[in-house]
Amino acid sequence: MNPSSxxxxxxxxxAAYLYVRQSSMRQVMENVESSKRQYALRGxxxxxxxxxxxxxxIDSDQGESGASASWREGFxxxxxxxxxxxxxxxxxxxxxxxxxxxADWHRLLEICALADTLILDxxxxxxxxxxxxxxxxxxxxxxxEAELHVIKARLRGGILNKVRRGEYxxxxxxxxxxxxxxxxxxxxxxxxxxxxxxxxETFERLGTASQTVKAFRKEGLCVxxxxxxxxxxxxxPLTASTAMRMLTNPRYAGTYAYGRRMYRRSAExxxxxxxRKTDDWLACIPNAHPGYIxxxxxxxxxxxxxxxxxxxxxxxxxxxxxxAALLQGRAVCGRCGRHLSVHYAARRGKIDTWYVxxxxxxxxxxxxxxxxxxxxxxxxxxxxxxxxxTPAAVDLAIEVRKEIEDRHDEADRxxxxxxxxxxxxxxxxxRRFMLVDPGNRLVADTLEHEWNEKLRTLSAAQEERxxxxxxxxLAVDVxxxxxxxxxxxxxxxLWQDPGLPNRERKRLLAHIIEDVTLLKLPEAGxxxxxxxxxxxxxxxxxxxNPKSSAQQITTKPEVVEMVDAxxxxxxxxxxxDILNQRAIRPGGSSRKGKxxxxxxxxxxxxxxxxxxxxxxxxxxxxxxxLSSKEAAARLGITVGTLVRWARxxxxxxxxHNGHAYLYEIPQGSVPAxxxxxxxxxxxxxxxxxxxxxxxxxxxxxxxxxxxR
Numbered sequence: 001m002n003p004s005s006x007x008x009x010x011x012x013x014x015a016a017y018l019y020v021r022q023s024s025m026r027q028v029m030e031n032v033e034s035s036k037r038q039y040a041l042r043g044x045x046x047x048x049x050x051x052x053x054x055x056x057x058i059d060s061d062q063g064e065s066g067a068s069a070s071w072r073e074g075f076x077x078x079x080x081x082x083x084x085x086x087x088x089x090x091x092x093x094x095x096x097x098x099x100x101x102x103a104d105w106h107r108l109l110e111i112c113a114l115a116d117t118l119i120l121d122x123x124x125x126x127x128x129x130x131x132x133x134x135x136x137x138x139x140x141x142x143x144x145e146a147e148l149h150v151i152k153a154r155l156r157g158g159i160l161n162k163v164r165r166g167e168y169x170x171x172x173x174x175x176x177x178x179x180x181x182x183x184x185x186x187x188x189x190x191x192x193x194x195x196x197x198x199x200x201e202t203f204e205r206l207g208t209a210s211q212t213v214k215a216f217r218k219e220g221l222c223v224x225x226x227x228x229x230x231x232x233x234x235x236x237p238l239t240a241s242t243a244m245r246m247l248t249n250p251r252y253a254g255t256y257a258y259g260r261r262m263y264r265r266s267a268e269x270x271x272x273x274x275x276r277k278t279d280d281w282l283a284c285i286p287n288a289h290p291g292y293i294x295x296x297x298x299x300x301x302x303x304x305x306x307x308x309x310x311x312x313x314x315x316x317x318x319x320x321x322x323x324a325a326l327l328q329g330r331a332v333c334g335r336c337g338r339h340l341s342v343h344y345a346a347r348r349g350k351i352d353t354w355y356v357x358x359x360x361x362x363x364x365x366x367x368x369x370x371x372x373x374x375x376x377x378x379x380x381x382x383x384x385x386x387x388x389x390t391p392a393a394v395d396l397a398i399e400v401r402k403e404i405e406d407r408h409d410e411a412d413r414x415x416x417x418x419x420x421x422x423x424x425x426x427x428x429x430x431r432r433f434m435l436v437d438p439g440n441r442l443v444a445d446t447l448e449h450e451w452n453e454k455l456r457t458l459s460a461a462q463e464e465r466x467x468x469x470x471x472x473x474l475a476v477d478v479x480x481x482x483x484x485x486x487x488x489x490x491x492x493x494l495w496q497d498p499g500l501p502n503r504e505r506k507r508l509l510a511h512i513i514e515d516v517t518l519l520k521l522p523e524a525g526x527x528x529x530x531x532x533x534x535x536x537x538x539x540x541x542x543x544x545n546p547k548s549s550a551q552q553i554t555t556k557p558e559v560v561e562m563v564d565a566x567x568x569x570x571x572x573x574x575x576x577d578i579l580n581q582r583a584i585r586p587g588g589s590s591r592k593g594k595x596x597x598x599x600x601x602x603x604x605x606x607x608x609x610x611x612x613x614x615x616x617x618x619x620x621x622x623x624x625x626l627s628s629k630e631a632a633a634r635l636g637i638t639v640g641t642l643v644r645w646a647r648x649x650x651x652x653x654x655x656h657n658g659h660a661y662l663y664e665i666p667q668g669s670v671p672a673x674x675x676x677x678x679x680x681x682x683x684x685x686x687x688x689x690x691x692x693x694x695x696x697x698x699x700x701x702x703x704x705x706x707x708r
Contacts, residue, residue: 006127007048007089011118014088016045019078020059021066021097028062037122038093044120045091056081066100067148068265075099083111089118089125095137096144105141109134163283166256173249174226174233175292184251184289191417192224192233193292198410199223199238199246200293203301208308209243219411220468222418235418247305250284253298254291258283324502325353326378326509327516333357334519334530335369342374353378355518370520376543377518377529384531384539385512415465422458429454520545559584560611563604567616571655572601572608579604616656625654625662634665 020038022028028035042055061074069075075098081087090112092098099105112119113128119137120126126133162168172184175196179185186193198221203212216223222235223242250257259282264272278284286295293301323342331340340355353374429451436444517530522545529541559579566575576599585597608615626634631651632642642663646653652664 006118006125010116011088012049014054014117015081015086016048016050016055016089016091017078017081017087018042018045018055018057018091019061019074019098020057021061021064021072021074023063023065025063034093038097041091041093041120041122045089048089048120048125050088056087066096066098068101069099069104070270075104079108079111082108082115082117085115087115087117089120091120094121094144095140096147099141100144100148102141102145105144106138109137109141160282163258166283166285166288168258170258173246173251174224176251176289186290186292187224187233189224189233189421191235191414191421194410194417195221195223195235195414196246196252196292198414199243200252200297200301201410203243203247204297207304209240209247209305212243213238213240220464221411221414244305247301250295250298251289252292253295254287254289255295255298256283256285256288257281323353324351324378325355325374326381326502326505327355327374328506330509330513330515331355332515332517333369334517334528338369340370340372340518370518372518372520372527373546376546377516377527377541380529380541380543381509381513381516381531384541385509411468412465415461415468419458419461419465422454422461426451426454426458555586555607555611560607560613563607564613567608567613568619571616572604572657575604576600617662620654620656620662625664627662631663631665 018038018041020035022031022034039057042052042057045055046052058074058078060077061072064072066072069079078087078090082090090098090108095105099108109119109128111117113134116129118125118127121140126137128134128137159168169178169182172178175187175192176184177187199212199216202215203209206212206215216238221238223238223246224233225236225242226233246252250260259280260276262274262276264274266272323344325342325344327340328342329339331342332338333340336357338357340357343354343356345352345354355370355372355374355377357369357371429447433444433447433451436447438444512534514532514534516532519528519530520526521528525545527543527545529543531539531541533539562579562584563575566578570578579599584599586599586603607613628639628642632639635642635651637645642651645651646661646663651666653661654664655661
């Protein structure tokens with residue numbers, strides 16, 4: 001069919017859209033003939049009847065792949081204008097220029113058919129509304145997508161063939177370079193090599209990426225970084241992301257690796273990344289080139305990073321952190337065998353430590369196995385460690401000092417490398433300035449400014465080195481010497497030193513103890529601690545669980561028994577004085593310095609009532625003691641006379657509550673007619689008794705008590 005017969009007047013009334021695209025910027029720059037052929041399609045549109053000003057050229061997707069339309073703004077604009085009925089014809093050199101994805105291609109065909117828009121390529125004009133033309137266009141789209149797949153497969157096959165031999169050149173991490181023969185070697189820059197080696201040594205010593213970053217920041221060290229596709233190396237502060245990239249990159253272990261990640265495209269065209277396991281890598285060739293660490297050390301670092309994760313693993317020994325829990329990461333539940341987690345609670349102005357086994361609760365909603373107070377266990381373990389470590393304190397002090405001094409020497413060497421690099425760059429800048437023509441002031445001023453900048457950088461590096469050396473010298477000569485001297489005298493003093501960080505205690509503990517199994521015995525109020533040392537030796541320590549608030553205000557059973565025994569012969573105030581003299585405090589408290597933590601008559605009376613003890617009044621009544629009225633009636637006297645007789649020792653009385661008494665009747669009753677004789681005896685005893693006023697006062701108090 002003649003192409004001009006498909007072109008109708010209503011097509012010519014609308015614009016003609018020319019879509020121009022090449023897959024990469026390299027093709028745009030080098031394959032200029034393809035661009036010329038695509039732009040030449042404007043002549044085809046003019047020949048079909050469109051005017052020059054009606055032709056719209058869309059070439060904003062130059063250098064973009066046709067595998068998807070999500071990132072091609074020009075193609076999206078084309079589809080939008082076709083759907084709005086603005087396009088009479090869409091032109092492209094071939095189907096692959098418009099789309100290499102069947103979904104995008106058939107979507108364009110559907111919209112062109114609905115909008116009655118023609119499609120033109122190098123072979124002819126097509127009407128998507130016609131079944132035959134649409135079938136042909138569909139076949140061309142399928143072939144275009146298949147062609148892309150074949151091209152990629154051919155290129156991918158060649159790459160994978162070189163990958164299996166370890167010959168495919170990949171981008172190397174900082175610290176590794178290609179030599180003139182194409183082999184991978186360590187960076188010839190000594191500062192770069194020494195800094196990377198220091199990084200891996202620091203991680204091996206500290207065990208976490210975050211602590212390694214803090215150590216580099218504290219020592220004022222920077223790590224080398226190479227900009228992408230550039231050979232220039234700059235030194236920047238170490239970050240956590242950089243540390244993780246270095247620790248997880250197998251090239252630092254001398255291993256050729258390829259295909260560690262899998263890439264997929266989402267529906268929106270975004271690239272999705274998924275990491276593969278080591279066994280699924282497309283290539284893994286250990287010892288393929290020199291490295292900074294061994295393959296075994298690389299695997300160990302990955303295991304350490306995995307164990308440092310905060311996920312709920314069945315067995316996980318976390319790295320030492322700043323918390324007060326001494327057994328953090330090493331405490332094991334004595335019931336289920338899982339590692340105990342650490343919880344902290346602020347109570348009464350201090351931080352309490354608790355070892356909790358809550359994995360079953362978090363995973364299956366089951367009750368927690370154990371919740372154990374940590375401070376009694378930590379104290380017991382500390383005493384055991386200090387007792388075991390005291391004989392080796394001197395040797396340990398020497399080793400610690402040697403390690404710290406070596407660490408400071410290595411840091412100083414790295415700072416010296418930075419000074420040497422700045423010195424070389426300053427000399428080069430000076431040489432360039434000296435060689436320039438003095439008359440060319442524009443160039444001379446620029447080179448002079450560069451020389452001054454290099455000199456300032458050199459001065460800053462020298463000052464930083466001096467500050468670092470002074471810091472290290474003070475650390476070794478002052479604080480470290482004092483601590484090592486304390487360690488030499490007594491390891492226990494150093495262990496209990498408040499200035500020693502908890503992280504350092506845990507690091508030391510990790511070299512001594514393998515793990516600690518805790519088993520709580522609620523019935524006995526105890527916790528049994530099974531300690532397994534490095535080398536297989538075991539120790540068992542039993543600690544008392546801290547009492548709850550209710551238990552802390554509960555009087556001990558032995559105190560209750562003592563009060564019960566004293567009630568036979570003593571009054572409440574007398575019992576309170578005896579308990580206070582024996583340093584016994586209410587509720588089992590041992591706080592001797594607080595005045596409100598002592599017994600009083602009221603507290604003794606409360607104990608008698610609370611523990612249902614037999615009061616002293618009932619005990620005296622049980623052995624035949626009489627009240628004042630009963631005794632006065634038995635003797636045939638008044639209560640006042642009875643009180644006076646008891647005060648002078650003529651009648652025995654026994655106090656049961658303050659000034660309240662019960663009376664012991666003498667053998668045989670005293671008739672009333674002999675009361676005058678008893679009065680004479682009382683008057684005779686009064687001559688040697690206190691004054692009359694004092695007697696009257698005492699008698700008044702006693703009579704008031706008897707009346708009550």
